[in-house]
Amino acid sequence: MAEQKSVVRKGSVTPATAAPTTKSGVKSEVNKVAVILVRAAFRIPQPVLDTLQMLRLVRRNYCVVINNTPTMKGMITKVKDYVAWGEIDEETLGMLVKKRGLEFLGRKNDSKNIYKYRTFEFNGKSYKPYFRLNPPQQGFGRKGVKMGFAAGGALGYRGNKINNLIQRML
Numbered sequence: 144m145a146e147q148k149s150v151v152r153k154g155s156v157t158p159a160t161a162a163p164t165t166k167s168g169v170k171s172e173v174n175k176v177a178v179i180l181v182r183a184a185f186r187i188p189q190p191v192l193d194t195l196q197m198l199r200l201v202r203r204n205y206c207v208v209i210n211n212t213p214t215m216k217g218m219i220t221k222v223k224d225y226v227a228w229g230e231i232d233e234e235t236l237g238m239l240v241k242k243r244g245l246e247f248l249g250r251k252n253d254s255k256n257i258y259k260y261r262t263f264e265f266n267g268k269s270y271k272p273y274f275r276l277n278p279p280q281q282g283f284g285r286k287g288v289k290m291g292f293a294a295g296g297a298l299g300y301r302g303n304k305i306n307n308l309i310q311r312m313l
Contacts, residue, residue: 174211177231177239177305178219179276179312180204181288181297187225194221199261199273204312206243206274208236208263227283227297229305236265242313244270276312283308 180200187195198218199207208231209215219228231239240263247262247269262269283297290296292304301308 175208175231175236176211176215176219176228177206177208177235177309178226178228179206179305179308180225181227181283182225191222191225194218195225198222200226201273202275204276204278206239206276206309206312207272208239208274223299225298227292227299227301227305227308229301230303231309232303232306235306235309238313239274239309240265240270243274243276247271276309279308279311281311 261272263272286296288297291299292301
């Protein structure tokens with residue numbers, strides 16, 4: 144039996160199950176990204192609305208924590224005019240789960256084992272994949288929810304400053 148070689152072509156995508164590597168070839172940990180729906184889902188184009196529903200962002204001030212993968216980055220890019228996002232640290236994630244996490248008490252699969260329910264795993268417990276937050280104390284920003292974060296508003300990429308926003312919303 145002949146052995147098959149795996150060929151990596153330029154521009155090809157590695158499988159999602161493979162751990163990302165740095166330039167030095169060392170495997171790195173996948174970062175978690177927090178995404179918060181800031182603007183109301185009113186008069187949104189249907190493809191954007193579908194993406195928000197896939198992310199489980201169905202109401203204002205809902206937050207989801209997702210892995211920082213290329214697929215998720217593409218989804219965030221599609222809804223960038225309606226959400227705020229950034230890398231969440233472990234301390235803020237622990238506070239978020241402790242104060243706003245709803246434990247998932249149902250079964251993991253349906254009765255025919257066709258559908259698997261999505262849950263958020265943290266410290267060995269299963270939680271619902273979204274968090275309901277309050278509006279932030281001191282508001283979203285000087286220019287409100289219609290401007291980008293770089294321009295003094297609330298929308299778009301915040302980096303590590305998303306932790307401050309989440310703590311004000313708890």
